[in-house]
Amino acid sequence: MLIQVHRIDENGFYVEPVLIESEEELYETVTMFEETPEGERVQYTTQQKRADIMEIAPPEGLFRPRWVEGEWTEGLSQQEIDELTKPKPLTPSDMELLQQENASLIMKVAALEMQNEQQAQDQAALIMELTEKGVL
Structure with missing residues (x-):
């Protein structure tokens, strides 16, 4: 079953809808290094949620949706919106x-x-x- 998610850029701005085949694609493997108290460097991998994919769709009515601190917000200033909407x-x-x-x-x-x-x-x-x- 395909799942629609939403890609954002590095600044949180909405880029495009994306279809994925499973929820596993929402996660990526990250390799991390940690130093033990003895000074040894230990490598381990973990799964973390991808930062460029959001499961929640942006709401209608936003001119330029932006993902900020766990929610969609308007990415344009009021002046930019006024310029876009002026007759x-x-x-x-x-x-x-x-x-x-x-x-x-x-x-x-x-x-x-x-x-x-x-x-x-x-x-x-x-x-x-x-x-x-x-x-x-």
Whole structure:
């Protein structure tokens, strides 16, 4: 059966969820040395709980969870949280930009159509004048 635990960095900040296969993976073997009263150096090994793995999940609502003295705390200052949560300035969406561009193009097409109509009228007037004068 897989168990989900939570990895932290050397400063206690949450890194990622981790799946382990057994509770044995929560412990690591540590080799220690001790000096006896006679001055001999004795080596022994022991199992101790890994410092980078927490079994307790960080609670919802923390911006940057941090494990401190046996509990999850907020790892960001209030100023950092305020900066993250301040409203972003509204920028036009892609759709709004396309709508604005479309409206501008429609206005340009209308202006060109009016100019084309005026040129057609001017051309008709010139043809009429040339016909009246017998040039055509």
